[in-house]
């Protein structure tokens with residue numbers, strides 16, 4: 006086997022959803038299974054990288070040779086990712102909540118006969134990916150994900166530029182042949198250099214390997 010360019014590199018991967026607590030029994034979550042990020046972590050470890058996997062609440066086994074840090078909320082994921090720096094490569098595959106309750110209620114919110122509704126105040130979470138890309142210890146490569154229902158290329162390229170990424174891997178959600186809960190996926194990978202390629206449809210393991218092939222090509226071409 007040819008030695009991988011990733012051998013010995015420090016790779017941080019975020020995966021899974023985040024849960025934002027409303028009260029002690031309720032939360033706001035999303036449908037991310039974590040499978041794509043776990044597949045990337047597993048494939049990177051197989052190539053000899055030192056992998057830290059920051060995982061939201063998922064029911065998945067830890068891939069062989071991977072250091073796993075479990076978190077629940079976007080704020081915890083932010084702290085765990087920042088604590089994992091410096092790194093050579095960051096892959097943000099987590100479906101981080103964009104909004105969280107301004108504060109979690111200390112006790113269970115009760116229904117009231119005098120009110121038909123409930124207003125929750127939500128606040129923006131911090132954008133972990135954008136902060137990693139703008140960090141004084143910026144990894145040489147920062148890779149984002151984008152789940153889109155429409156205008157996949159337009160929105161993905163917008164995020165690539167706005168968040169100052171090297172690569173973004175976009176998947177179309179709400180369609181056959183991939184997405185959050187599936188074992189299969191199709192990724193459209195857009196590069197800072199204007200490149201584009203399609204990976205899959207294939208199993209998430211194969212797609213993860215394809216993504217790491219692209220990462221290796223960019224690594225070889227990037228300054229540092």
Ligand code: C5P
Nearest residue numbers: 097098099101130131132133134149150
């Ligand atoms: O802007 P959007 O949420 O669509 O961007 C998705 C990408 O940004 C993913 O890589 C995700 O992990 C990352 N992200 C993040 N922190 C947030 C929101 C998104 O790291 N608060």
